[in-house]
Amino acid sequence: MPVRIRLQRHGKKGKPFYWIVAADSRAKRDGKYLEKIGTYNPNTNPATIDLDVDGAVKWMQNGAQPTDTAKAILAYKGAMLKKHLAVGVTKGALTEEQAEEKFQAWLEEKEGKIGSKKDKLAKDAADAKAKALEAEKAVNEARIAEAAPEEEVVEEAEVEAAADSSEEE
Numbered sequence: 001m002p003v004r005i006r007l008q009r010h011g012k013k014g015k016p017f018y019w020i021v022a023a024d025s026r027a028k029r030d031g032k033y034l035e036k037i038g039t040y041n042p043n044t045n046p047a048t049i050d051l052d053v054d055g056a057v058k059w060m061q062n063g064a065q066p067t068d069t070a071k072a073i074l075a076y077k078g079a080m081l082k083k084h085l086a087v088g089v090t091k092g093a094l095t096e097e098q099a100e101e102k103f104q105a106w107l108e109e110k111e112g113k114i115g116s117k118k119d120k121l122a123k124d125a126a127d128a129k130a131k132a133l134e135a136e137k138a139v140n141e142a143r144i145a146e147a148a149p150e151e152e153v154v155e156e157a158e159v160e161a162a163a164d165s166s167e168e169e
Contacts, residue, residue: 002026005059005066005074007040008033017041020051020070022059035059040073046117051077057086081106 002025009030011017018040021033037059038051056079060066066074074080085099094102 003034003059003062003064005037005056005064005070007067007069007073015043017043020056020073022064038077045121046114049073049077051079053077053079053082057083061086078103078106078110 004025005022007018008021019036020038022035023033037055041048060083082103088094089099
């Protein structure tokens with residue numbers, strides 16, 4: 001039975017939400033699966049991925065083939081690296097402790113990159129909000145300045161009309 005690690009679509013129209021599953025390759029896309037490995041939500045920025053890395057590695061070591069999209073997600077979360085390190089441990093190139101140390105160092109680096117991206121997105125959103133507020137203030141000031149001269153002109157016209165009427169009398 002050929003097993004694939006693939007995405008199973010859930011969510012409503014226009015708002016996809018995926019389960020990452022190990023399934024028989026002959027099963028329907030959203031049909032029967034062997035094990036749910038994680039979830040993937042592309043609607044958030046950055047995308048939210050919850051993955052059982054050890055479960056994914058176990059399935060890949062037993063011969064499961066990930067689809068292209070699933071492979072990208074597994075690589076992003078470090079499952080491909082962990083599988084690679086596990087192969088090194090079985091061949092004797094690394095010890096279990098060295099492999100775990102390398103994996104943890106990679107995870108910390110990855111979390112730093114994700115954290116910096118979140119910070120940049122938050123900063124950009126705050127800048128856009130400040131810029132919109134400044135633009136709104138400028139529009140309001142222009143509106144107030146535009147309304148003020150009209151009142152003065154009306155008052156001046158009334159004063160001139162009163163002066164003309166007093167001259168005629």
